[in-house]
Structures are given as structure tokens and as C-alpha cells.
Amino acid sequence: MSGEPRAVEGWASLATTPSVAVVGLGGAGSEAVQDLVGLGIPGVRAVAINTDVKHLLKMGVEERILLGQRELRGRGSGGDRAVVLRAAEDAKEEVLRRLGRCELVFLLAGLGGGTGSALLPFFSQALRETEALAVPVVFLPFQVELDANSGRRENVEATVAELEEMGGLLLVLANEKLRRFESLPIHRVFQVRNAYLHSLVASLVDMIENPSQLNVDLASLKNHLREAGLSTLVTGEYHISEPERLVHQALSDTLLDFHLTERPSALVHLDGGSNLTLRTLDRVLRTMRQRLGDPERLVFGTRVRPEARDVVRLTAVVGGLKPRTVHDALKPGPPRGPLFAH
Ligand SMILES: Nc1nc2c(ncn2[C@@H]2O[C@H](COP(=O)(O)OP(=O)(O)OP(=O)(O)O)[C@@H](O)[C@H]2O)c(=O)[nH]1
Numbered sequence: 001m002s003g004e005p006r007a008v009e010g011w012a013s014l015a016t017t018p019s020v021a022v023v024g025l026g027g028a029g030s031e032a033v034q035d036l037v038g039l040g041i042p043g044v045r046a047v048a049i050n051t052d053v054k055h056l057l058k059m060g061v062e063e064r065i066l067l068g069q070r071e072l073r074g075r076g077s078g079g080d081r082a083v084v085l086r087a088a089e090d091a092k093e094e095v096l097r098r099l100g101r102c103e104l105v106f107l108l109a110g111l112g113g114g115t116g117s118a119l120l121p122f123f124s125q126a127l128r129e130t131e132a133l134a135v136p137v138v139f140l141p142f143q144v145e146l147d148a149n150s151g152r153r154e155n156v157e158a159t160v161a162e163l164e165e166m167g168g169l170l171l172v173l174a175n176e177k178l179r180r181f182e183s184l185p186i187h188r189v190f191q192v193r194n195a196y197l198h199s200l201v202a203s204l205v206d207m208i209e210n211p212s213q214l215n216v217d218l219a220s221l222k223n224h225l226r227e228a229g230l231s232t233l234v235t236g237e238y239h240i241s242e243p244e245r246l247v248h249q250a251l252s253d254t255l256l257d258f259h260l261t262e263r264p265s266a267l268v269h270l271d272g273g274s275n276l277t278l279r280t281l282d283r284v285l286r287t288m289r290q291r292l293g294d295p296e297r298l299v300f301g302t303r304v305r306p307e308a309r310d311v312v313r314l315t316a317v318v319g320g321l322k323p324r325t326v327h328d329a330l331k332p333g334p335p336r337g338p339l340f341a342h
């Protein structure tokens with residue numbers, strides 16, 4: 001008998017990493033997908049879906065789908081959610097078939113138009129009927145856009161309400177929070193936001209795709225979300241010597257202020273170099289506990305990547321957002337209080 005292990009065991013073929021897609025819905029969503037592709041997320045499928053043929057043709061995205069050819073003749077929806085929903089019903093099977101083998105699907109849209117606002121809740125719901133984990137990502141319009149057009153505000157509020165009702169992981173990036181970059185050209189401002197989104201998507205994908213010492217995979221994420229209610233994702237990086245600052249940075253650098261219920265929950269993943277110790281992990285978890293007001297559940301994982309050297313990255317899925325927390329952020333008036341305030 002040879003001492004050599006068999007080259008490939010039968011079960012080894014199960015060791016594929018989860019397949020991930022980023023799907024842009026409507027103009028803003030498709031442009032964001034194009035930026036994410038430009039910034040690079042290895043192995044992720046990129047798809048753009050729109051009702052506007054000219055916009056779709058401009059997108060340098062691997063897979064493009066024109067919706068509602070018959071009803072809209074490629075001219076966009078002009079803000080009409082109802083017509084987009086009818087077209088989506090007809091295209092549902094085809095889109096799900098195309099995304100069928102993906103296990104984690106980010107769906108991106110700017111709210112306020114007809115296409116993205118209608119398709120985001122529609123496909124988030126449709127994907128829930130499959131094995132995939134759908135993560136809706138919304139860009140909230142600038143306050144001036146909402147104030148100038150009550151139809152647009154209603155459109156946005158309706159979509160937000162549907163997404164909040166669905167629960168699960170929801171990423172909300174409010175354009176209003178980009179005002180600190182207001183001297184930049186507008187397209188650059190959107191690129192800054194998309195770079196931030198890229199760091200969120202890349203850190204979540206990395207967390208579930210690569211095995212860790214204390215592992216968090218897609219199954220643990222799904223389990224966590226089943227209990228956690230409406231949740232969001234935060235990420236941050238900091239020097240290993242200051243774990244408290246790392247937590248502060250991750251929780252403060254979001255583009256929306258979320259308000260938490262009394263008993264939130266968190267799934268925390270820490271990834272750092274070979275000097276990442278249990279003491280550092282402890283300090284991060286203790287600070288997380290304080291900042292979140294003693295969460296009901298705190299699940300954690302860690303991974304050592306020698307190339308990370310002195311930088312530690314924190315990725316956290318924070319659950320237990322107050323119902324209507326996003327809806328409240330749409331109210332007119334100055335930006336509200338501290339991030340993650342109770
Ligand atoms: N073009 C663009 N618009 C953005 C971006 N981020 C947010 N928006 C806003 O996204 C909202 C929706 O616009 P679109 O994406 O063009 O709308 P749509 O989903 O294509 O819907 P229709 O054009 O009405 O069919 C608007 O309020 C924009 O101001 C972005 O990166 N690019």
C-alpha cells in the first residue's frame with residue numbers, strides 16, 4: 001500500500017467557492033456595476049439590466065439584458081414603475097435562469113426613477129424563492145431631488161418601505177451624505193461612493209469565499225440573517241495597534257446613519273497579518289459590544305493573511321435595525337445625529 005494520499009478525493013469537487021453576481025438595475029445601478037468591475041472583484045459575474053437601450057449599450061458590463069422591449073421599445077420607463085413591473089413579470093424566469101447558479105447576488109439601483117425602483121424589490125423577492133442570498137443595495141437620491149418632485153419622493157418611499165418590510169441584509173447609501181465632496185465633479189462624487197461600495201462588496205465576498213481559522217461562510221451568514229431582522233454591512237481598516245479606532249472607523253464611515261433596536265446582533269469578521277492576536281480580537285469585540293449597546297448575539301470569525309502585515313480589516317453584518325430606519329432618513333431637514341445612534 002502506498003503512503004501517498006489519493007490525488008483527488010471524490011468529495012473535493014464540492015470545494016467550489018460560492019458564485020457571486022453584482023447586478024445593476026436601471027441607469028444608476030448599471031453605472032455602479034461598471035465602476036465595481038473597473039475596481040475589480042475577481043470571479044464575480046457582472047450583469048446590467050435596463051429598459052433604456054442607449055444607456056445599456058454604453059455599459060462595459062459582461063452581461064446586459066434589455067427589459068420591456070415590447071412595451072417600452074428601449075426608451076426607458078420615464079419613471080413609470082407599473083410598466084416596468086409588468087415587463088419584469090415577463091422576464092422573471094429568464095433572469096432567474098441566468099442568475100440561477102449564483103449563491104450571493106448583489107442587486108444595485110438608484111431610487112427615484114422607474115426601472116431601478118421597480119426592479120429592486122421585485123428581483124430581491126424573486127431570488128428569495130431560490131437558494132441564492134439576495135443583497136439589495138440602494139442609492140437614495142439627493143434631498144433636493146426629493147423636495148423638487150413629490151412623485152419621485154413617493155416612488156422612493158414606496159420602494160424603501162417594500163425593502164424594509166422584506167428584512168435581511170440591505171445596504172443603503174444616501175447621496176445626501178456625499179455633500180462633504182461637493183466641490184468635486186458629480187461623476188467623481190458617484191465614483192467615490194462606488195469605491196466605498198466596492199470595499200463593502202469585496203470584504204463580504206472575501207469573508208465568505210476564503211476559509212478562515214475561525215470560519216464564517218455563506219451558511220453561517222444565512223443562519224445569522226435568519227435571526228437578525230433588517231441588517232446592514234460595515235467595513236473598515238486600521239493599524240493593528242488601535243483596535244478601538246478600527247471599530248470606530250468601521251461604524252462611522254457608513255453613508256447612512258442607522259438606528260438600532262434595543263437588542264441588535266452582529267456577525268464580526270476580523271482579518272489581519274500574522275501578528276493578529278487573541279488580545280486584539282478581544283479588544284475589537286469588547287468595543288463592538290459597547291458601541292452596539294450590548295448586542296443580543298455576537299458571532300465572530302478571524303483569518304490570518306500574512307500579506308496583511310499591520311493592517312486589520314473588520315467586516316460586520318449588524319442586525320436589528322429599527323423598522324423604518326431608512327424611511328426616516330428620507331425626512332427633510334439637516335442630517336440627523338451620530339451614526340449608529342440608538
Ligand atoms: N446616472 C446616475 N444616477 C444616479 C447615480 N446615483 C444616484 N443616482 C440617482 O438615481 C436615481 C434614479 O435614476 P436612474 O437610475 O437613471 O433611473 P432608472 O432606474 O434608470 O429609471 P428610469 O430612467 O426612470 O427608467 C436618480 O435620482 C439619480 O439622481 C449614479 O451613479 N448615476
Ligand SMILES: [Mg+2]
Pocket residue numbers: 026027052055076077113115
Ligand atoms: Mg434610466
